Amino acid sequence: MIVVAGEALIDLVPGGAGGDGDLPALLPRRGGGPYNTAVALGRLGTPTAFCSRVSTDGFGEALLDGLRAAGVDVASVRRGPEPTTLAVAAVGADGSAGYHFYAEGTADRLFELPGPLPEGATALCLGTCSLVLEPGASAYEALLRREAGRGVFTLLDPNVRPGLIVDADAYRARFRSWLPQVSLLKLSVEDARWLGGSAREWLTAGPAAVVLTDGAAGLSVLTRDGERHSVPAAAVGGGVVDTIGAGDTVNAALLHRLAGHGALSPAAVAELTRADWLDVLAFAARAAAITCSRAGAEPPYAAELCGSPAVEQDG
Numbered sequence: 070m071i072v073v074a075g076e077a078l079i080d081l082v083p084g085g086a087g088g089d090g091d092l093p094a095l096l097p098r099r100g101g102g103p104y105n106t107a108v109a110l111g112r113l114g115t116p117t118a119f120c121s122r123v124s125t126d127g128f129g130e131a132l133l134d135g136l137r138a139a140g141v142d143v144a145s146v147r148r149g150p151e152p153t154t155l156a157v158a159a160v161g162a163d164g165s166a167g168y169h170f171y172a173e174g175t176a177d178r179l180f181e182l183p184g185p186l187p188e189g190a191t192a193l194c195l196g197t198c199s200l201v202l203e204p205g206a207s208a209y210e211a212l213l214r215r216e217a218g219r220g221v222f223t224l225l226d227p228n229v230r231p232g233l234i235v236d237a238d239a240y241r242a243r244f245r246s247w248l249p250q251v252s253l254l255k256l257s258v259e260d261a262r263w264l265g266g267s268a269r270e271w272l273t274a275g276p277a278a279v280v281l282t283d284g285a286a287g288l289s290v291l292t293r294d295g296e297r298h299s300v301p302a303a304a305v306g307g308g309v310v311d312t313i314g315a316g317d318t319v320n321a322a323l324l325h326r327l328a329g330h331g332a333l334s335p336a337a338v339a340e341l342t343r344a345d346w347l348d349v350l351a352f353a354a355r356a357a358a359i360t361c362s363r364a365g366a367e368p369p370y371a372a373e374l375c376g377s378p379a380v381e382q383d384g
């Protein structure tokens with residue numbers, strides 16, 4: 070079972086008619102990096118549990134319904150009366166999204182270190198706002214350290230949202246302090262630039278591999294032994310609507326496909342061949358392309374990805 074820990078929130082995505090004068094109409098969509106990753110894993114058919122603190126308000130109920138509908142186990146979700154975090158998304162002409170968060174005093178920020186993870190948990194995925202917003206961030210960090218210490222495979226996606234980070238240098242130092250506990254680091258090239266440093270440097274600090282996403286330019290992985298493998302982005306049927314949740318889908322697809330290769334351990338990741346990596350990356354690219362073809366974070370179901378072929382690309 071894969072455990073995804075972190076925020077579930079509501080994205081307010083531009084769309085439809087009905088705004089007041091020059092104000093755009095905003096449609097509520099379930100979101101939050103970890104929420105999106107958990108739903109994507111569930112839709113792919115991977116046994117998944119979500120670990121978080123979710124509001125008892127109507128949005129919180131809808132978020133839990135979304136998880137359950139994807140087959141995600143929500144027994145580790147704690148509830149609180151504080152409101153759900155809101156993220157107002159601005160979508161550019163190319164579909165890229167920027168976010169403005171309303172996260173003061175919200176339920177997910179008050180996450181506390183939970184008891185043991187569900188029986189059979191083999192991997193933990195976390196990142197994004199939940200590792201920034203205190204006091205919950207310290208509890209998520211403690212969860213990462215505790216589970217990595219127990220030998221659980223960890224995937225970290227910093228999913229940097231600069232508007233939420235008060236002290237950029239302190240966050241960058243904190244990010245580096247997590248790396249010894251990280252089995253697989255996945256991040257966008259924009260996040261890599263913002264964080265400073267390089268994949269090669271981060272690899273020496275702990276992760277078995279670093280996956281970099283570069284939007285329309287595709288995905289690549291850099292492994293400990295210095296190999297680099299890349300695939301192009303997959304075609305987005307009907308064109309990009311928005312990129313919301315694409316990176317979160319990549320996290321899920323990586324974990325799902327690595328599990329299929331029996332590679333949810335740093336030692337097994339080190340054994341993956343070039344063909345294995347190309348298969349994993351191509352699958353993630355196809356999954357992300359489907360998410361980009363629809364409004365908001367709406368990851369694909371397994372049936373939409375049937376027969377994902379391995380592709381041979383130059384690294």
Ligand SMILES: OC[C@H]1O[C@](O)(CO)[C@@H](O)[C@@H]1O
Nearest residue numbers: 080100101102156197313314
């Ligand atoms: O969690 C932070 C934000 O990032 C996203 O997950 C997209 O990657 C949005 O759904 C959310 O508002």
